[in-house]
Structures are given as C-alpha cells and as structure tokens.
Amino acid sequence: MATIKDIADVAGVSLATVSRVINNGPKVGDATRERVKKVMEELGYRPNANARALVTRKSASLGVVIAELLDPFFATLAHGIDAVARRQNVQILMSAGSIEKQTELKAIDTLLQHRCEAMVVHSKALDDKTLVEFAAQVPGFVLINRYIEDIGHRCVWLDNVAGGQTMARHMLSQGHKKFVVVSSKYQIDDPIQRLSGIRKELALSDIELPESHIEFSTPDQEGGEIAMRNLLARGIEFTAVLAYNDAMASGAMTLLQDHDVNVPTDVSIIGYDDVLLAKYCRPKLTTLHYPVEMMATKAADLALAYARGDVPDPSVTYKYTPTLVKRDSVMNRHAGQST
Amino acid sequence: MATIKDIADVAGVSLATVSRVINNGPKVGDATRERVKKVMEELGYRPNANARALVTRKSASLGVVIAELLDPFFATLAHGIDAVARRQNVQILMSAGSIEKQTELKAIDTLLQHRCEAMVVHSKALDDKTLVEFAAQVPGFVLINRYIEDIGHRCVWLDNVAGGQTMARHMLSQGHKKFVVVSSKYQIDDPIQRLSGIRKELALSDIELPESHIEFSTPDQEGGEIAMRNLLARGIEFTAVLAYNDAMASGAMTLLQDHDVNVPTDVSIIGYDDVLLAKYCRPKLTTLHYPVEMMATKAADLALAYARGDVPDPSVTYKYTPTLVKRDSVMNRHAGQST
DNA sequence: CTGTCTTATGTAAACCTTTCCCCTCAGTTC
DNA sequence: GAACTGAGGGGAAAGGTTTACATAAGACAG
Structure with a gap:
C-alpha cells in the first residue's frame, strides 16, 4: 500500500508537504496542493491510522x-x-x-x-x-x-428510583392496591434502585410489599415467565404487576394469558425501557420510556x-x-x- | 504511559529483551524474564497497539x-x-x-x-x-x-431461493391456496431471491401470484402494517401471508388483529429470520430460521x-x-x- | 541595492515496537 | 587447549506519520 513517501517521490515534493496536504494544513501553494492530491488519488493512498495515532498520540x-x-x-x-x-x-x-x-x-x-x-x-x-x-x-x-x-x-x-416511583404511582392512580414485582436476579444497581423507588412510593399510600410478592429471575422474557409462574404457584392475589423491564413484562404477560388471566382486565402490567417489543406485544405494553x-x-x-x-x-x-x-x-x- | 523503554531502563535490560518477554519469545533467561515481568506489572505497562500494528503490519x-x-x-x-x-x-x-x-x-x-x-x-x-x-x-x-x-x-x-420455496411449500402443505406476499421495498438480492423461490414453488402447484398480491414496504413492523393495510384495502382474498421477515410478519399480524381477523384461524402468516421477536409476538410466529x-x-x-x-x-x-x-x-x- | 517579511517548502527527530544480526561467555568436544 | 556450540542478550534499523525548526525565494520599503 502506498505511503506518504511514495506520494512525495512521485509528486516531487517532501514528506512534510504531503502531510500538510493530507491534513489540509496551511503553507502549501495551490499548484502543489493540487498536484499532490492528484498523485494521492492515482496511487490510491490511504493514510495509515496506526502510524498517525502513534505519532500524534x-x-x-x-x-x-x-x-x-x-x-x-x-x-x-x-x-x-x-x-x-x-x-x-x-x-x-x-x-x-x-x-x-x-x-x-x-x-x-x-x-x-x-x-x-x-x-x-x-x-x-x-x-x-x-x-x-x-x-x-x-x-x-x-x-x-x-x-x-x-x-x-x-x-x-x-434516575431509576424516580422510575420505580413513577411505575408505582401510575398503578396507584389507576386504583390498584395489590402488587407484585417481577425483578432481575442480578443484584446490580438498576433493579435495586427501581425496587426501592417502588417501595418508597407504595409506602406513601401505606401499602406494603412483602418479600413473597417479589420474584427474581433473569431479565429476559423467559425469566418473566418463570417469575410469574412462581408468583401464581404461591397463590398470591394481585391486580398489578411491576416488571423490571419490557422483556420480563412480556414474558409475565404471556404466562398469564396462557393461564387464561386477561391482561389488562384481570391483571395490569407495566414494563420498563420502552424497547421495540413494548409496542408489538399484545396488548401493547404500558411502560417507562428510557431515553x-x-x-x-x-x-x-x-x-x-x-x-x-x-x-x-x-x-x-x-x-x-x-x-x-x-x-x-x-x-x-x-x-x-x-x- | 510507560513504554518498553521505561521497562528496559528500570529492569536494566535492553529493549529487545523486554519485547521478547512481552511476546513470550525465546532467548530470555528465567530470572530476567521474571524481573522484567515484575517491572511491567509495577509500572502498569500496556503495549501500544498502534506501534505494534505499525511495525508488524x-x-x-x-x-x-x-x-x-x-x-x-x-x-x-x-x-x-x-x-x-x-x-x-x-x-x-x-x-x-x-x-x-x-x-x-x-x-x-x-x-x-x-x-x-x-x-x-x-x-x-x-x-x-x-x-x-x-x-x-x-x-x-x-x-x-x-x-x-x-x-x-x-x-x-x-440460500434465499430455497428459503422462499420452503415458505411456500409449507403453506401449500397446510392446504393454503390463496396467497399474498409482504415484501421489502429495497430491491436488493434478498427479497428478490425469496420472492423468486416463492414463485417457483407456487408454480409447481399451478398457483399464480399476481403483482397485485404483493405489497412492498420497509422491512420493519411498521412496513408490515402498511403493506397489510394496502392489501386489505385492495379487497384481496387470502388465507396465507408470506412475509419478508419476522418484523414485517409481526406488523402485518398486528394490523390483521386490529381488523378482527384472527391469526391463524382466518389467516395464516409465516415469517423469515427467526429473530427474538418471533417468539415474543402472539401468536408465536411460524418462521424460517436463519442461522x-x-x-x-x-x-x-x-x-x-x-x-x-x-x-x-x-x-x-x-x-x-x-x-x-x-x-x-x-x-x-x-x-x-x-x- | 540592502535588509526585512512572508510564504512555500524541506530536514530530521520523535512516536513505540519488533526483529535481524551480532556479540559474549560458559560449557563441550576432540 | 583450540575450536566449536548454544544460550542469553544487546544494537540498530524499520515501520509511516507529524511537526518544530530551518531554509530559500520573492516582495517590498527605504
């Protein structure tokens, strides 16, 4: 592959001049500039990014x-x-x-x-x-x-805490009183904060969220199904599901539907993230938009x-x-x- | 950031030796190797990928x-x-x-x-x-x-032609005779080949696919909706939809459902690609798995x-x-x- | 015509590695 | 004890680019 030196030789100028042309630097005569450009074109010159990175740091x-x-x-x-x-x-x-x-x-x-x-x-x-x-x-x-x-x-x-609060607040505003949460089993910041936001908001309405009403699983659709299956198996009564993300929400929803539980008439679900999937599952998912x-x-x-x-x-x-x-x-x- | 030279100086060896240690090269005594490694560790040395790429090409x-x-x-x-x-x-x-x-x-x-x-x-x-x-x-x-x-x-x-054939063959095997196709409006190889496979297979059963039964749109969910809306508006009768990909299939399906057309009882749909979405949508999409x-x-x-x-x-x-x-x-x- | 600016261009060092080739030294072999 | 071997190690060039510094030529004022 052609180097700056090849260009310089063919164009009859020095390396420095070629370099100036490449970088649109000043101090190059118009005629020279054009000539060099033409040679670069002809030789299919491509600056070596590695050499450049090396010298410029x-x-x-x-x-x-x-x-x-x-x-x-x-x-x-x-x-x-x-x-x-x-x-x-x-x-x-x-x-x-x-x-x-x-x-x-x-x-x-x-x-x-x-x-x-x-x-x-x-x-x-x-x-x-x-x-x-x-x-x-x-x-x-x-x-x-x-x-x-x-x-x-x-x-x-x-702000995941605010996110958790918003989820809970919306459900409360819609008259829901019996909650379950489908959360991620990876205890990194996100699920912890969202959950704390949920708790904080529910507390304002004097609603408690016992541990048994929270199920942790993988943050994907399958995890949502599993979590919901466990919740159902435990015989817990609820009308509102707060999911860690849209994938889990979708999985939970699928499982409910498979058990002839209607969404949203029997049970309402809210997701988190607003990824594409939220628009295309049925019913369409109410969720929090993560910009x-x-x-x-x-x-x-x-x-x-x-x-x-x-x-x-x-x-x-x-x-x-x-x-x-x-x-x-x-x-x-x-x-x-x-x- | 420390360079190979720094390591050499501190370890009291030459550049060449340090380089050999880095690359696990031969000709380095065990004692020297250890000493150099220790110095590299201490100085938090990280080889410069650019310099390396430059010299080794x-x-x-x-x-x-x-x-x-x-x-x-x-x-x-x-x-x-x-x-x-x-x-x-x-x-x-x-x-x-x-x-x-x-x-x-x-x-x-x-x-x-x-x-x-x-x-x-x-x-x-x-x-x-x-x-x-x-x-x-x-x-x-x-x-x-x-x-x-x-x-x-x-x-x-x-092999997209084979894919198109498989889609059509499956629908035929399930007793379908009235087809529409929801294809991509980008006329690159893929949709052309898939369509040609479909045509080829249908021809074997003496079924023709008039242009009016094919709708072209963007290869996403929205495109699927639009295409299906157009097909419906045209008043075409069909029981089988062959979609360019899962996204379009899902969009088409959504639109049909919104028009109270049941999938699959009234109309069957087959997708292509088998991306995650195929499993998420309801009913789950029959599709071609693209490995x-x-x-x-x-x-x-x-x-x-x-x-x-x-x-x-x-x-x-x-x-x-x-x-x-x-x-x-x-x-x-x-x-x-x-x- | 001399001195001073400008402008266009060239020279060479530097960036960090790898690797070819050379050197030294201790141990072997005859 | 001379010649050889092989292992461990060093010196220096090369890779392609940028850029500070130097130089040359022309313009222009006085």
Missing part, C-alpha cells in the same frame, strides 16, 4: 464497552453512539463486557492498548474505585447508565469532547428521568377501562 | 461492517462475531453501513486505514466489482449474506484464518439453508388446527 476512535449486543436495549445504545461516531468521523472500537468483572476489565484494557482516549463504558461489574482510576487515566472516559459521585460530570445516567438513544449520543459527544480537551460546563449533570408511556396493558380499576 | 483487530445495529438481525450477527473476537483476543472495529453506497464505502475505507486485515462485511449497496477489488486488497475480507462467484470461497451466505449467529461465527473465523495466511479447504463453500420453525401462526386448513 490521538486515536480518532471511540471505544465502546457494553454488556451484550443481543439485548435490544444495548443495540439501541450502540446505535446512538454509532450516529455520533459517524458524524464526527471516528471509528468505533466495540467490546462486549457481559457484566463480568474479568471481561469488562479486559475490554477496557484492550481499548487502552489502542490508546483510545474517548470511551463510553457501560460497566456494572467493576467497582467504583477501578472505574475512577480508569477515568483518571483516560481523558474522555464516560460512564453510561451509572453514577459515581467522584466523576459525576462524566456519568450519563437514569437510551438520546443518552447514548450525549455520552458519545461528551467522551469525544473531553478527549479533545474541551471542558463542558462542569455545573451540569447528565441525569435523565424515565417517562410514562401509556399503552394498553394497564386498566383503570376506578373506571373499569384500560388507560 | 498486522492489526490484531477484526473489522465489521453491518447495515444497522438497531436491527435485531444484525445485533445477532454482531453478537456472533463478538464471540469469536473475544475467543481469539481480537479487537472489533465496527461500522454501520446503512445500506448506502457512500456509507458502506466509507466504512470499509476507514477499516482499511486502520490496516485491518480481517473483515466481515455485510454489503448490499456496493457492486460486485468494488467488493472483489477490496477482497483482492485485504487477505481476510469475508462477505456475509451475499454470494459473489469470483470470491465464492470468501462468502458466507444463505445467522452460526454464520457470523463462521465468517469471523474465516476472516481471521485468511488474515493469518491459513488457507481453508478451497473446495468447501459456505452456503447455509434456512429451516422451518413451526409455531402458532399457521393453521392447517385440512385438519383445521394450527401446526
């Missing part, structure tokens, strides 16, 4: 660590980041972290080996200290879906800005709040119709 | 070009590739091509700038010639979901193997065939029950 790439590409939630996340990367002409280095300590660590490490100075990281398995250390090393290290106070201005996160794509682009922009050395307004924080999306899986028990 | 990374991260089909594809990358200790460089000529071109170009010598490319917008040229330049250039004869041994693809994850890992393995200089058996080709997955969206009109 900048990588023109954005590292991304997410849990799991398969999950539509992360796919949306990746999509948002990709949009920014494309706009800013930056290559994405992607790794899945699987919410496992070793894997997440290795993913970040590899990114570091590439001297990637902007990264958007979704980490649930690593502890605060480790992440703060990485942040100290990498100027454009941005955390998504997690808040750590020490590096708060580099965290783009969702993940917006957050992803924000995180990517932020990472790239920090990497460039820009200092975004340090007073703003990047906390987002989920919003209620009313569809057809929740019924108003006062009025007797779904809302 | 190998990049230890795998380029991936896919259409669109949001699409669960591509998410699965990416997931399969990621598994291989992780196993082989290779970093993924990911770009979305959006099925647009310029974008796909640019994505590949960027990969090339990184001197990525293994890439898995999903391209629908670029012509054969362009791709063959790239393949000539990049040893590990592998095409997924596309077949080009000149580089047939570097294509991992699905995309298996194909993705195959493609990634192949790309990496070619990049290493290995020459896989040139006599084998990587053609896959979709298989029928029977769920609940198709009814047997002979027996009167869903199969």
